[in-house]
Amino acid sequence: MADNVFIALQNNPDAQPIIQAIVEDNPAAVVNDSPGMVKIDCPKRLVIRRETVEEKIGGEFNLQDIHLTLISLAGNIEEDDDEFVLQWNI
């Protein structure tokens, strides 16, 4: 078992830069498309970096804005102003 963490986002335009940033910053991430929803699995640890999302948007991004597109997640959360991390401490 890979002990994946996951994050699921609504499949809407707001989520696209976040998804792109996740894929760029987490080479092991696997994106699963489902109607209305995108679920991203990653072994043990997944990071969302504010700077990467801002590059994709071409403007400012507040990491707490992911609450608007977030559907679900699995993993222990570490969040500050620059990074949102999901991980299993195994």
Added chain:
Amino acid sequence: MAAKPRRLNLTQKYQLMTRGLDWETTYQSMDDVFPYDKYEGIKIKDWDKWQDPFRLTMDAYWKYQAEKERKLYAILDGFAQNNSQLNISDARYMNAVKIWMQGVTPLEYAAFRGFAMLGRGFRGAGARVACQFQSIDEMRHYQTQMHAFSHYNKYFNGFRQFARIRDRAWYLSIPKSYFEDAVTAGPFELITAISFSFEYVLTNLLFMPFVSGAAYNGDMATTTFGFSAQSDESRHMTLGLEVIKFMLEQDEGNLPIVQQWLDKWFWRGYRLLGLVGTMMDYMLPKKVMSWRQAWEIYWEESGMALFNDLARYGLRPPKYHEVATKEKYRITHEFWCTIYQFSHATALYTWIPTEEELDWFSAEYGELFDTVYRPRYEYWAELDRKGERFFQKRLPVVCNVCQIPIFHTMPDDPLMNCCLVSEYKGTKHQMCSQGCKDIFDHEPEKYCQAYIPPQQIYQGNCGGATLEAYKEWLHIKDEETGEYYGSEDHIMWEGWKAQSGKPADAPA
């Protein structure tokens, strides 16, 4: 020029707006102000160790919730104005939405009440603030769901008089008793039951594959409130995991208490979700994934990863999770076979799946489906063709704990009914499984008082001791119950499809 105001970082803001607003009481002792957070035996040494990983504060909470509501209501308005009920895959699908409104939405309201109590009951400010947010969230979910369903209520049966149905319908004691059990426990058990066992471990199965299925079946209203609610659930799940870690880190004596709660609430939640699995497998005409597959992804994969992580605290996976995994091949079929036989006593319609759907079940569930369940459906379909649609004449015996009809089978024998009995104070109590029997035996004084609807009905306490008298008391009319094909919903749907030039669905 005024200097740019310095912005607090997330951690500072969180400190100031939770603990920073709290104080130790002096006129009254803290134990008198917070009288309920010790009697369960959970020992907390330092409430300041509580952390909300999202570090959400009230100002950010209102901002995000307002934004979510604006988006949601824009879509609901568009949905209603454009007659989008015409875009669903098939009117059979509406029965999943009816179950949601009858069974799930009242749970949101029950959760609102429960978390309002917790938002007052814990002495730690961080925990209280998180529970207050959740309480408001749950009220929001209840309201947005009712608003979404009100449009369907204009056209389809089964949506009217939700409050009376919630109070009186025998089958709705399944979800209702779950929450009543939780809110009559102490505060730590309540939050473990709802935020961790239900929301973290299990509700992904409701809000992800089922809501994605709603999207696939053209139900934009349910998809939108479902995902909007689930964005709050992510926060609730995080609260659930946090409270487990917090209790286990505070005192090692908390471990056996927490483990017992997890064993209990995993099993109760799993039993309840059998109904969701049945909605997914049988009530989504267009399939996203089967219950079996969802169980593998969300329990066997994600649930196990979670419990591997928690093993460092000495916690083990909940008792009987292996039984739940064995049952993944049959639970939804056993459930549907039961609802099929009793739908004349519910505000729902049921039907025999189409040939194409039966083939999908064969592919997803293999030999067990072909040897055990398919022959039942073929038998009932044959009776139906002869004009003898099968319904049970009496209401079923239900489990004294989960209140589901006793239809589940033995863990290693899908042809042997499982019914276990505990005797307490001279009365026999029947349970559907070892999981439910353990729960009863641990707190018999609580469960011997459970209100069991079929028993109350046959004692004459619900309008009279016959099914007909009971249905009158429930205000359910025959035309909103029973077989789907030939029902008012079916006839209306065929009429709409005929108008739009699309072929109507053929009876099985």
